Amino acid sequence: NAIVGLSLLTEKNADDPTIVRENLQKMNRASNHLLTLINDILDISKVESGKLNMSPVTFSIVECAENLVTISQPMVKEKNIDFRFHIDRVSHEYLYADQLRINQIFINLLSNAIKYTEKGEVTITIDQKDKDVHISVADTGYGIAPEALSHLFERYYQVGGEHQVSGTGIGLSLVNNLVELHHASIKVNSTAGES
DSSP states (O other), X not given: OHHHHHXXXXXXTTTXXXXXXXXXXXXXXXXXXXXXXXXXXXXXXXXXXXXXXXXXXXXXXXXXXXXXXXXXXXXXXHHTOEEEEEEESOSOOEEEEOHHHHHHHHHHHHHHHHHTOSSSEEEEEEEEETTEEEEEEEEOSOOOOHHHHTTTTSTTOOOOSTTOOSOOSOHHHHHHHHHHHTTOOOOOOOOTTOO
């Protein structure tokens, strides 16, 4: 709908380069969002049918996170929130995993954190305990009610309430599936009304 509406507005204002440029930028963002949603839906279908192929490679989790922080900057600036990135005690920064799927996990978690944070900050922390790498994404958003926590990774589930934002409810379901395919685990800590 955003792309169609912006296309019509651009056509009506074709002689105004400022409006055309702004609308093209918005259409680009909307198109990228749509592409992400389509890819997520296709990936969930592949996971459920057992046909999602993993392609592990050796890569730096620190470099991967830094690249994704850079990608997230436009969203952060648009929301006018602080963004922090901490690396603690990482002695083995190289992982053998599917880097594309790790990127998907990060992007979904970061976009949710940014989307649900109106003020304050979003923080990524990477640390290591023994040989296990722990990655956390924290935000100062509205928090999640206890009854919603157990449903958070279900497909098409959305928290709802007065702070509802647009979305399909498939991002965290996909994240959970991708984490499990890597023989890892994910958990959420949150309190309604608190960050």
